[in-house]
Amino acid sequence: MTIVTRFAPSPTGFLHLGAARTALFNWLYARHHGGRFLLRIEDTDRKRSTTQALDAILDGLRWLGLEWDGDWVSQFARRPRHAEAAERLLAEDKAFRCYCTPGELAEMREKALQAGRTRLYDGRCRERHGAEAPSGTAPAIRFKAPLDGESVIDDLVQGEVTVANEKLDDMVLLRGDGTPTYMLAVVVDDHDMEITHVIRGDDHLTNAFRQYQLYLALGWEAPAFAHIPLIHGADGAKLSKRHGALGVESYRDDGCLPEALANYLLRLGWSHGDDEVIDLQQATAWFDLDAVGRSAGRFDAAKLENLNGHYLRAADDRRLVDLVMPRLADELAGQLAEQHAITVEARLEQGMAGLKERAKNIVELSENAMFYARKRPLPLADKALALLDSEARRHLAGLRPGLDAAVDWKADALEKLLRRFSDEERVKLGKIAQPLRAALTGAAASPGIFEIMEVLGKEETLGRLDDAIQGA
RNA sequence: GACCCCGUCGUCUAGCCCGGUCCAGGACACCGGCCUUUCACGCCGGCAACGCGGGUUCAAAUCCCGCCGGGGUCACCA
Numbered sequence: 001m002t003i004v005t006r007f008a009p010s011p012t013g014f015l016h017l018g019a020a021r022t023a024l025f026n027w028l029y030a031r032h033h034g035g036r037f038l039l040r041i042e043d044t045d046r047k048r049s050t051t052q053a054l055d056a057i058l059d060g061l062r063w064l065g066l067e068w069d070g071d072w073v074s075q076f077a078r079r080p081r082h083a084e085a086a087e088r089l090l091a092e093d094k095a096f097r098c099y100c101t102p103g104e105l106a107e108m109r110e111k112a113l114q115a116g117r118t119r120l121y122d123g124r125c126r127e128r129h130g131a132e133a134p135s136g137t138a139p140a141i142r143f144k145a146p147l148d149g150e151s152v153i154d155d156l157v158q159g160e161v162t163v164a165n166e167k168l169d170d171m172v173l174l175r176g177d178g179t180p181t182y183m184l185a186v187v188v189d190d191h192d193m194e195i196t197h198v199i200r201g202d203d204h205l206t207n208a209f210r211q212y213q214l215y216l217a218l219g220w221e222a223p224a225f226a227h228i229p230l231i232h233g234a235d236g237a238k239l240s241k242r243h244g245a246l247g248v249e250s251y252r253d254d255g256c257l258p259e260a261l262a263n264y265l266l267r268l269g270w271s272h273g274d275d276e277v278i279d280l281q282q283a284t285a286w287f288d289l290d291a292v293g294r295s296a297g298r299f300d301a302a303k304l305e306n307l308n309g310h311y312l313r314a315a316d317d318r319r320l321v322d323l324v325m326p327r328l329a330d331e332l333a334g335q336l337a338e339q340h341a342i343t344v345e346a347r348l349e350q351g352m353a354g355l356k357e358r359a360k361n362i363v364e365l366s367e368n369a370m371f372y373a374r375k376r377p378l379p380l381a382d383k384a385l386a387l388l389d390s391e392a393r394r395h396l397a398g399l400r401p402g403l404d405a406a407v408d409w410k411a412d413a414l415e416k417l418l419r420r421f422s423d424e425e426r427v428k429l430g431k432i433a434q435p436l437r438a439a440l441t442g443a444a445a446s447p448g449i450f451e452i453m454e455v456l457g458k459e460e461t462l463g464r465l466d467d468a469i470q471g472a
Numbered sequence: 473g474a475c476c477c478c479g480u481c482g483u484c485u486a487g488c489c490c491g492g493u494c495c496a497g498g499a500c501a502c503c504g505g506c507c508u509u510u511c512a513c514g515c516c517g518g519c520a521a522c523g524c525g526g527g528u529u530c531a532a533a534u535c536c537c538g539c540c541g542g543g544g545u546c547a548c549c550a
Binding site: 008009010012042044045047048098100102105109112113114115116117118119120140141142158161162163164167169171172173174175176177179181182183185186201202203204205206207209227229230232234236264267268269270271273274275276277293294295296297298299300302303304305306307309313357358359360368387415418422428429430431432433434436437443444445446447448449450 | 473474475476477478479482483484485486497498499500501508509510511512513542543544545546547548549550
């Protein structure tokens with residue numbers, strides 16, 4: 001049997017973390033088993049569905065590297081097929097027309113809630129015939145849910161879960177306006193798309209029982225279910241906008257690398273012994289549902305950040321340059337004209353190894369790289385300014401002729417030169433290196449200073465040095 | 473409220489199914505230290521958990537029961 005999974009978001013918002021993880025698990029499960037991973041957009045709610053949301057979801061999936069097989073399916077486009085299924089159930093007396101008004105329904109709900117019943121609908125239209133149908137109301141089609149017995153689902157994550165059928169409501173299949181409800185649409189679509197494994201959030205667990213009954217009524221084989229725990233905010237409550245249930249694109253904008261987010265999401269709720277750093281390829285080889293935990297996890301930004309730093313250090317230099325350049329251009333607005341941009345890009349590529357060692361995300365990386373992009377004279381941070389006292393400037397002035405005379409402008413040669421100079425002056429290397437750092441980068445912390453001199457080149461280095469020596 | 477699910481360091485988790493190897497292991501965070509021209513990285517060390525109460529057993533994080541706590545679901549939303 002070929003395994004077929006699907007991710008079925010509704011295009012009413014961005015791709016938030018919980019949804020992204022659901023997509024990831026579906027993708028991994030399909031890939032691991034050599035199956036297919038399909039995408040279905042649940043856009044039956046026309047009022048809330050937007051194309052912006054759809055684009056955000058598609059972009060988010062692509063950014064994370066979760067490509068789906070074939071074209072995505074629009075649930076809305078399949079509504080004739082949904083209606084057909086509802087009509088068939090009606091014909092087979094497994095469903096009925098319901099003429100109840102919203103007012104009646106509200107009354108029933110209140111009554112049921114008061115009595116502590118889960119079955120809200122009282123079944124009053126079950127046996128009502130067409131002839132007695134009140135005119136003027138467009139009837140909805142309701143499912144005749146079983147009144148007794150129990151439904152059992154052998155969930156791949158939650159285990160065997162049983163619910164008494166009397167708790168299952170006569171749910172609406174087709175609304176009065178003829179549009180299908182979610183409950184009907186998922187079942188019909190999952191069946192038609194030949195989905196073998198439905199992997200989704202825990203919040204759908206109770207829906208699974210209603211859907212299971214529908215499969216039974218329709219005479220179809222139900223897929224295997226796997227309900228994965230939800231992701232909670234740091235305070236333990238359901239992840240909401242309040243605690244940054246943001247779209248994956250906002251993590252990207254904040255400097256997150258997709259492989260880091262994927263790794264983080266993977267480890268939140270799934271584990272493979274003591275392994276922590278697991279890329280998508282390794283995950284594909286290892287992933288299976290039996291290692292998915294049953295309890296909800298809390299979102300931990302610090303752990304994501306740590307993972308991000310790891311992947312950042314491992315990332316290709318050229319790729320990072322491409323990620324950093326737009327941010328620098330943005331910050332320097334206009335100052336990064338073409339000729340200078342070429343120079344900066346070359347510097348970044350050369351200096352990236354030292355830069356990426358010191359950043360946890362692309363934003364930080366860009367900030368740290370700023371001194372390679374700025375033109376003279378450099379703005380000096382307070383700490384840099386403090387480093388450049390009169391004594392320091394005297395040292396730098398003393399150092400200048402030696403640098404000017406240097407023929408071999410390479411990091412190791414420059415280091416020898418500096419060390420010799422500090423020996424001769426009988427001062428610690430730090431007394432020279434720190435002011436030099438301040439002069440060349442405008443900051444008190446940076447990559448290795450000799451490496452920076454090499455990347456900057458002799459002319460720029462001496463220029464920045466002069467700025468600092470003469471500086472007020 | 474009813475139904476369902478969950479409960480190991482602050483957080484993610486290993487161990488639980490098949491009780492002893494667990495005075496509970498790893499990772500992140502935090503706190504020391506080393507390395508070092510700075511900051512990082514790296515390395516070394518430290519802090520820190522089986523929700524509570526009963527059983528069963530020679531022995532329980534592991535099995536059973538109760539309680540408590542957290543979460544989810546109860547629409548002509550998805």
